Amino acid sequence: MSGPHISRTIADLRTELKGWRQQGLSVAMVPTMGALHEGHLSLMREALSRADRCIVSIFVNPTQFAPTEDLDKYPRQLEHDIERLREVGVHLAFTPSPDEVYPKGFATKIIVGGPSAGLETDFRPHFFEGVATVVTKLFQQATPDCAVFGEKDYQQLCVVRQMCRDLDIPVEIVGAPTVRDEHGLAMSSRNAYLDEAQLAIARRLNVILRGASAAISGGADPAAETASASLALLDAGFKTIDYVAARECGSLGPWRPETEGRLLAAAWLGSTRLIDNVEIAARS
């Protein structure tokens, strides 16, 4: 099976798209930063099930990294990534350079309120500005009918949904479940930074969150349970806990017992920051 068409420029991407549109084909997109793992591949399979053609963008977006963060060491492995796209049957890989995405004189940003408040924003204040701006650009470049985002980055999924609704961007946003290893650890490109001892600790994250979520659904006080979960994470070997928080689905406002919620966490293992989240069932 032949590999995906590779577009390095917006102009080339648009030429390919035009051909597809003239044939009346629908298009789904999966925006990624590369370093593809099984979680990404599940998003691509979802995209392929929803449209005639699937575009995967591979772009490590500098504007969503703070100067202190891991932009330089973020894993880049384009050849390997393209091979994975070929295996899954993706039609087009969009792999622009930073200069193609942010040419000289670039000066626009998109600020999304609502679900961007708190959580990641408390620790990465410009993160969602960077995400919102690049996702808008990707949608204008590729004009897909739908785009698939992982629930692993749950707050990001909510922010992208809010943005598309607010700006009337005609792209359906599809959320896809987090893919986990056999121990429940959420797949993440940043797992590659972990050694064996850290991996064993990392695998405690989802276990502790699932326990707290079940307790909260069962009637336990959310503030007490999230505090206990933080202490349990520290006890397991996490170095710092950025947050463990119970929120309402979608809006990410405070969780209310009668609604479905989400328990979200971010914690540091050495110099690696991991995030995860699990459902909170509404109290019956």
Place this chain on the structure above:
Amino acid sequence: MSGPHISRTIADLRTELKGWRQQGLSVAMVPTMGALHEGHLSLMREALSRADRCIVSIFVNPTQFAPTEDLDKYPRQLEHDIERLREVGVHLAFTPSPDEVYPKGFATKIIVGGPSAGLETDFRPHFFEGVATVVTKLFQQATPDCAVFGEKDYQQLCVVRQMCRDLDIPVEIVGAPTVRDEHGLAMSSRNAYLDEAQLAIARRLNVILRGASAAISGGADPAAETASASLALLDAGFKTIDYVAARECGSLGPWRPETEGRLLAAAWLGSTRLIDNVEIAARS
């Protein structure tokens, strides 16, 4: 001749558009706030010359008015406006309500740097945020191939161009020349606020700007000429001068003698704020 189709909702607009696109028709758009005059009609004629179908939006956008500004008294005359669209041959009037454009929970804004710095922004700090956000929404709603904006609002034209370039919005931005009355006064919906005595003063604005522009092109010092023009405007009867400034075309950075420039001004006549601008020819 039958009048334009009137869409009050985004859904209805998209239904009409879908029919056009299925016929392979191209679409041009003219965003307006209504209170249509000959200046707007010239933009529509330009749009009609460039595409098979022309959409005119009529929406007094609340987010580009400051609380102290004239949102409430801004002239609204929808029936009269629709009649003008019919005369010119516009195909669709998009007339959404504020709630249709900004539903409950709306929380996103677009901030454009570059040409938005200074001039209008010094006096209307959130104006271009409001313009950029609503224009992006209109473009996502109507997905036109091109859109026509008047050079009368020259800084706005530059900001919209910068935004579309930065966000890769696939809409060609066309600038159209300012339409003036027989005395050179730029057509503006806000001219309706002026009484006869004020109109006579208002007509001095373009005369004074053209004089200063010619002097600057001819070798006079731009700072001295803009200061003299401000004094001349006060002398003519303007109450306050917000700015008279010589800028480079497009970027709106400082004017350089070897490039084409623009002389821009904003000034108050009673409680009415007027703007205008004229070309500065590059020095030969």
